[in-house]
Amino acid sequence: MNEADFIARLRGIATDPAARGLADDTALLGDLVLTHDMIVEGVHFLPDDTPQDIAWKLVAVNLSDLAAKGAAPLGVLLGYSLSGDAAWDAAFVAGLDDVLRRFDVPLLGGDTVRPPAGAPRSFGLTAIGRAPATGAPARGGVRPGDQIWVTGTIGNAGVGLAMRLGEIEPGATCMAAYSRPLPQLALGAALAPHVHAMMDISDGLLIDAERMAAASDCQIALMLEAVPLSAALLAVRPDVLDTRLAAATAGDDYQLLFAADPAQAEAIRSLAATEGIAVTAIGHAAVGAGLRLTHRAQRVALPERLGFAH
């Protein structure tokens, strides 16, 4: 059974409205937004990633889910598996302190277990946030005619992972995007009242856009040439279709993907400028289903792999 099959089964028992059909990465309980993400050695991080980077990623991926709902973080609960290496565990706590201070989020509690020797490292985090007064945008709210936007640039973390694996020369910007993703909390909160739908890009722009289209029962058409790539990425990759498809399927971006009425474009640009983060319209929603890709007005077939499917 893969993740999708398992979640389909869980959906059958998660009938409470607060679960949002398990389609939204987060749950809503009153005005609280709740999310729980796990990261596992060899799946979500490399065995020799530093404990500080792993702590950062564990917190950042969960806060990114809150950011996508426009929520202000209230605290986290940590599920920690002792590593059997005291110095490693101590470095993890130091890294955890660092990332929690950086985003001003308190550690509220959790649980610590000692797994059998040799088990892969595995960590969980529950993050709790307060939804914006205007409500938490769902993944499934896209309406035909909406513009589709992303924050920041796409694909840096994928290049950073290649650098981390020694496949290409290291560069600071992409390496940092891989090891120290920045959840877009302030921008997410600012955008929330202006969007119809919002989610974070964790598994890849294309796979996450496809999920947004499915949850919204509409089609999303993306112009690959509009997908924002960083100067750091374009310094090591040529600006060709393959580069753009690789960036759009690499995952680990932790940027926001959102849909809004075109009349909101000016407000959205202005809010993003205030936060000092780029926003780019990369397509639109239409009546229909699934994902539709073009590159410089030419139709592009969907790649077999749209992103990181667990």
Added chain:
Amino acid sequence: MNEADFIARLRGIATDPAARGLADDTALLGDLVLTHDMIVEGVHFLPDDTPQDIAWKLVAVNLSDLAAKGAAPLGVLLGYSLSGDAAWDAAFVAGLDDVLRRFDVPLLGGDTVRPPAGAPRSFGLTAIGRAPATGAPARGGVRPGDQIWVTGTIGNAGVGLAMRLGEIEPGATCMAAYSRPLPQLALGAALAPHVHAMMDISDGLLIDAERMAAASDCQIALMLEAVPLSAALLAVRPDVLDTRLAAATAGDDYQLLFAADPAQAEAIRSLAATEGIAVTAIGHAAVGAGLRLTHRAQRVALPERLGFAH
């Protein structure tokens, strides 16, 4: 680094009042009580325990933490590691559905990961509850002069585990106590306004009472002859000091341990009678520190192992 050392380090960074110094198994956020517990194969359950029983235990241990705060469950988030065995995963979902229906708690969300092949099974659950209007009793509120009470009977699960391991003839009551613990939600909610301190007994009566004494900066004196043992336990074990020490250190009871003014005794007995669950006064709190044990008025030295220290 063991669990206690790691938690001591975490305590250094968990300075928010809502964390209650990480001394309480749960966190408080407004009127919400939050808890996150993990269970790991080979540590908290046996490799051949059924997926239904494991799902039950995962939910029950977390709801038991809510029960100890008098909280009414609002929902849970599941952290699931796919087993690589579709039938096993499907049976887990069926068991999860069963236990969530039994306690009327909705599944709100969570995360699913696929760990590397051969990794021990590991699951996490976050449970969210609403604190009672009178406030959630802390672990550290015991006052000298308080009576110390437990709900139900102690030691059944420990005997059930021995039965499960084939060490003694199986018996239904103790086996069920091991595989299907019952969080004392209704009684916990009823007792909360009447107690000074409350916690659940997960690692063993003695180790948990010692933790309560330490958190409360007082001494707890327990009369081992008063510790309530079930008829099912006494059918397979003689009523001698060793049996009582084994029961009081076995863990997995998920009964409530609480402290209250002796003037509350009648109210407490009456509430317990209404719920149909026994409550037993097993000792008292005094000025001092640590745990003090007696058996039929004879002082008993603390056993080396007070319970299940992870």
